[in-house]
Structures are given as C-alpha cells and as structure tokens.
Amino acid sequence: MAETVGDFLLARLRDWGVEHVFAYPGDGINGLVAAFGKADNQPRFVQARHEEMAAFHAVGYAKFRGTVGVCMATSGPGAIHLLNGLYDAKLDHVPVVAIVGQTARSAMGGSYQQEVDLKSLFKDVASEYVVEVNVAEQLPNALDRAMRIAETQRAPTALIVPGDLQESEYSPPQHEFKHVPSSPPGWAAPVSVPGEDDIARAAEVINSGEKLAILIGQGARNATEEVRELADVTGAGVAKALLGMDVLSDELSYVTGSTGLLGTRPSYELMRDCDTLLIVGSSFPYSQFLPEFGKARAVEIDSDARFIGMRYPTEVNLVGEAKATVRAMLAHIRRTEDRSWRRTIESNVERWWDTMEKQSMVDADPVNPMRVVHELSSRIPDNAIVTADSGSATNWYARNLRFRGRMRGSLSGTLATMGCGVPYAIGAKFAYPDRPAIALVGDGAMQMNGMAELITIARYRELWSDPRCVICVLHNNDLNQVTWELRAMGGSPKFTESQDLPELSYADFARMVGLVGVSVDSPDDLGAAWDQVLGAEVPAVLDVRCDPNVRRSRHTPPSSRSSPPPNRCCAAIRIRGT
Numbered sequence: 001m002a003e004t005v006g007d008f009l010l011a012r013l014r015d016w017g018v019e020h021v022f023a024y025p026g027d028g029i030n031g032l033v034a035a036f037g038k039a040d041n042q043p044r045f046v047q048a049r050h051e052e053m054a055a056f057h058a059v060g061y062a063k064f065r066g067t068v069g070v071c072m073a074t075s076g077p078g079a080i081h082l083l084n085g086l087y088d089a090k091l092d093h094v095p096v097v098a099i100v101g102q103t104a105r106s107a108m109g110g111s112y113q114q115e116v117d118l119k120s121l122f123k124d125v126a127s128e129y130v131v132e133v134n135v136a137e138q139l140p141n142a143l144d145r146a147m148r149i150a151e152t153q154r155a156p157t158a159l160i161v162p163g164d165l166q167e168s169e170y171s172p173p174q175h176e177f178k179h180v181p182s183s184p185p186g187w188a189a190p191v192s193v194p195g196e197d198d199i200a201r202a203a204e205v206i207n208s209g210e211k212l213a214i215l216i217g218q219g220a221r222n223a224t225e226e227v228r229e230l231a232d233v234t235g236a237g238v239a240k241a242l243l244g245m246d247v248l249s250d251e252l253s254y255v256t257g258s259t260g261l262l263g264t265r266p267s268y269e270l271m272r273d274c275d276t277l278l279i280v281g282s283s284f285p286y287s288q289f290l291p292e293f294g295k296a297r298a299v300e301i302d303s304d305a306r307f308i309g310m311r312y313p314t315e316v317n318l319v320g321e322a323k324a325t326v327r328a329m330l331a332h333i334r335r336t337e338d339r340s341w342r343r344t345i346e347s348n349v350e351r352w353w354d355t356m357e358k359q360s361m362v363d364a365d366p367v368n369p370m371r372v373v374h375e376l377s378s379r380i381p382d383n384a385i386v387t388a389d390s391g392s393a394t395n396w397y398a399r400n401l402r403f404r405g406r407m408r409g410s411l412s413g414t415l416a417t418m419g420c421g422v423p424y425a426i427g428a429k430f431a432y433p434d435r436p437a438i439a440l441v442g443d444g445a446m447q448m449n450g451m452a453e454l455i456t457i458a459r460y461r462e463l464w465s466d467p468r469c470v471i472c473v474l475h476n477n478d479l480n481q482v483t484w485e486l487r488a489m490g491g492s493p494k495f496t497e498s499q500d501l502p503e504l505s506y507a508d509f510a511r512m513v514g515l516v517g518v519s520v521d522s523p524d525d526l527g528a529a530w531d532q533v534l535g536a537e538v539p540a541v542l543d544v545r546c547d548p549n550v551r552r553s554r555h556t557p558p559s560s561r562s563s564p565p566p567n568r569c570c571a572a573i574r575i576r577g578t
Helices: 005-015 027-038 051-065 077-081 083-092 118-122 136-153 196-208 218-234 265-273 322-330 340-360 369-377 392-400 421-431 443-463 480-490 506-512 523-534
Strands: 020-023 044-047 069-073 096-102 130-132 156-162 212-216 237-240 255-258 276-280 297-302 316-319 385-388 408-411 437-442 469-475 516-520 540-545
Touching (some): 005 027, 005 136, 020 051, 044 443, 051 069, 051 077, 051 421, 051 443, 069 077, 069 083, 077 083, 077 118, 083 156, 096 118, 096 136, 196 276, 196 297, 196 316, 196 322, 212 218, 212 265, 218 276, 218 322, 237 340, 255 265, 255 340, 265 340, 297 322, 340 369, 369 392, 385 421, 392 469, 392 480, 408 421, 421 443, 437 443, 443 469, 443 506, 469 506, 506 540, 516 523, 523 540
Parallel strands (some): 020 069, 096 156, 212 237, 237 255, 276 297, 297 316, 385 408, 385 437, 437 469, 516 540
C-alpha cells in the first residue's frame, strides 16, 4: 500500500519525538485518523471531550514537559474550537503545534460545508507561522518549520492540511526549481550570552545597591542554582511571578512568594523598600507592584528582546539565556557583608507564613478555602505537579501553597482563561505519568468543562504508572472571583442571576465515571480527605464545600509607596458574621 500524506505526517511527528497528539476527530481529518490506525496509534491519539480541551492538554503537556505539544482538530468548527487554548499558549509563551483539516482543495472557494478561511483565522494566534499545505512535496518543510518555530519562539504555530491531500499518495520534494527540501528533525539549541561589557555594566548596577530585590518568572526555570547563588552573595530577596512559582522553593527563607494582584505582603514590602531590582525571565505586567519609578536602579535579563524593558525603566537590558547570563554576571558580583536587608526579608517571610496559617484556621461556613490549600501544602508529594484554574482558586494557589522539592505548577498566567485546570492536569499526566498531578479548580470551571474531562481521565488512567490525579473542587455555588470583583471594584452587590451556580455533587459524578469521589463539608475532615485522595489507587475528586464569603483583599497599593493601609496590602479574609 502506498504511503499517504497522512502516513508521512505521522512518521515525521515520530521523527520529532512526538508521543501524543491531543485531538478530537472529524471528517476534515479522516485521512489523518486513518493514518493513526495504520501506524498502530503511534503517536498516541489522545481523545479529548472537546477541541478546546485538546489545545489545553497540549499547553499543559508543553508547559511541564518543556517540549512541543501537538493538538489536532477537524476543519471548520473543530479548528475554531482550538483558538482559546492556542491563545493561552501564545500569551504564556508555550510551544504548541496545531494541525487542522480543511475542506477538499477542489471545493475551496465554493462556500462548501465547514469551509472557513483558516489562514485568516489563525494568522493572529499563530502569527509566528501558519501555512496551508496544498501539495505533498510541501509537507516536510512546512511541518518541520512549524515544529522548529514553535520551539524556538515559544509560541503556537499552525499547519493546515486539506482533507483530500491527507489521503493522497505522498511524494517527497525533488531537487528541482520551486521545490523546498527540509533537513531531518532536530536542532542544536543556541546558548546566547550578552557581551562582557554589558555583563559588567549590569553587575555595576547590582553592586551599587544595598537592598536588592530579584523578580523571577518562568524564564528563570533553568537558572535555579544561579539565582540562589546570586541571592546568597548579595543578600537579596526573591519574589516570584505566577508563572515562576515553581522556580525556587518556598522553603528558602528569603523567597517572598508571589507578587502582584495576588501577591504576598513580603513581596510587596520587598519591592517597596528595595533600591535595586533584577528581573529574570519575567514579563510580569503590573508595574505598580514594582518599585516606584526612579527609586530603584534596575537590570533585566530575558532571552527575547521583544519582551525586555517593557515594565520598568531598566538601566541595563541583557538579552540572553538566563542560566548562562546570570552565571556570567556572578563573576562580577561583590559579596554583601551587611545582612540587615536579608534579615528584614526573612523576618517578613516568617511572619507572613505564620499569618497564612492562622488565617487558614479561621472558622468559616462550612470550610475556609484557604485551609483547603494549607492542608494540601503540608502533605503534598515533593514531585507533584499542581495546576490552578482561573478564579478564586488562583488566590489560594498563589498565596497558600508552598512549593518545594521537584514540585511543578502552572496556570493560565496571562490569558487567565477559565477551564484550563483539569485539562492542564491531564497534559501533565501524559508528560509525566509517574508523577502525581493535582488540579485546584472552582466549581464554575468544573461545570464549564472540568466534569467532561473527568471522562478523559477515566479513559486514560491505566496508562499512568502513578495513578494519582486529584481534582480538588472549591464548591461554593458561586462564580466567586467575579462576585468579589463586583464588590471590591464597583461596590456592586452580587447579581445572583449571573453569579449563582446550580448545585450538584462533583464527588458523585466522579464515582459515576469510575473515579474516587470524596466529599468534605467540615474543616476537621480536610486532612484525612487529602490523605485519602493522595493515597488512592485511581484518580480522585475532592469535593470541598467552601464558604463563598471568605476573600482575599486585593493588593491595590496607593500612589504613595510609604505605608499602605493594612486592608490593602496585607492578606485579609472576610468571614460571614465576623
């Protein structure tokens, strides 16, 4: 039997080391689906419940595995459904390749069924590279470029393959005019380091200060040891952007935790009081949570010049790979002997975690959501992968979960889309089937799409050598984050028609699809419930009935950076009746 374009496409993905394609079928990719069957499902076709979830699976996989995630959908509606997940990848700088079908070439331009102008549709979300393949000879170069560009630019790319072409006989590009060949998959990643003069200028700025604050994001992940050494030499404190929460352990006494709208008080104090700032691998957007303009001298390190110098008036911008750049800079850094700044930071951090523990133990009706994450934090495995959905769950992830060991974590950092928590966890399980995954989600996100993805978990759980995949639902029958935003930002009362959610048991639904379901409506049962689901031999749902009237006050610092009111800058919760 002759090799088809679909057969070659899957073979090329295998050459690239792709083991999973997160997808949903449709007649626009029938030729590719047939090729999966002939290839003995290599790479594995992972069937999501919806194309948007397939894209989120690929994003979660890529975030945690560090390699390109691949998703696939049919033409028309299937391709359209991918968009939200792909925008999540674009805004968080995640390498994802989307492979989508298209109507047959003979019908293009004829207003045929499910014909959508896919190149126009994808030209923004896949702005780094989107191509429609119209002849077999075009495919190797197009697919290889989609993979290489996704990986090097940390961005989504899109490959459009018409349905009839997928079933056509494959013929490779020839050594002739207007044929474009391609090299075998793979490439040697460059390690870029700024010039010695620029490194020295950056070191001079850091050496000139007495109170250094370091802000790290996901771009610092490969520079963990170098950042630790720099902090030790300078006596600096280190704050973390949400996408960099897993870069440094919260067991380090000078790590102040998250910063920004969901940030901690010690991170706020670190930025308020520092005289020098170093940003490594972060495009953290909220400049009002950085030092007051002109107060601190600043240096930034980023591998992408497009995203450097955007948030703060930095003196020296170093475009280079984080690990190598910080390592080069360390050779020029003088040790700070005065440790008073470090002692202040450590005291603030210690007081913060004590406050968080006390607030977690405040009574609520029925369960304080802060305690849910507090109890998890004390017993979570050191190699766990944690995902958080957008909403009030993000608050407790950002402020109450203490990262340590090999723990990894992520969320929709920039798009802040609802519904990513459960599919991210599924992507994490395919990336690391031997590690536990835990998703922290609100009941709004769970009703939006998380419940359907429990079916995906039930279907594929036997592929995971470590069966632990725990979905923790913060069950308060309220779209809680928006409710509090209405109150805090506009002084508006809760509008029940938009905010209230239908009541149902997520634990019962989990049991219905063959998973473990545990319900909690008393804080005294939380610890034992976490022990049960973390020790279960099948994936589990922990359904915790939480008080919707527990809130975290927003960090909205006043224009004066002196002594902000406690109800604005420190963690605060409001409990009904207190």
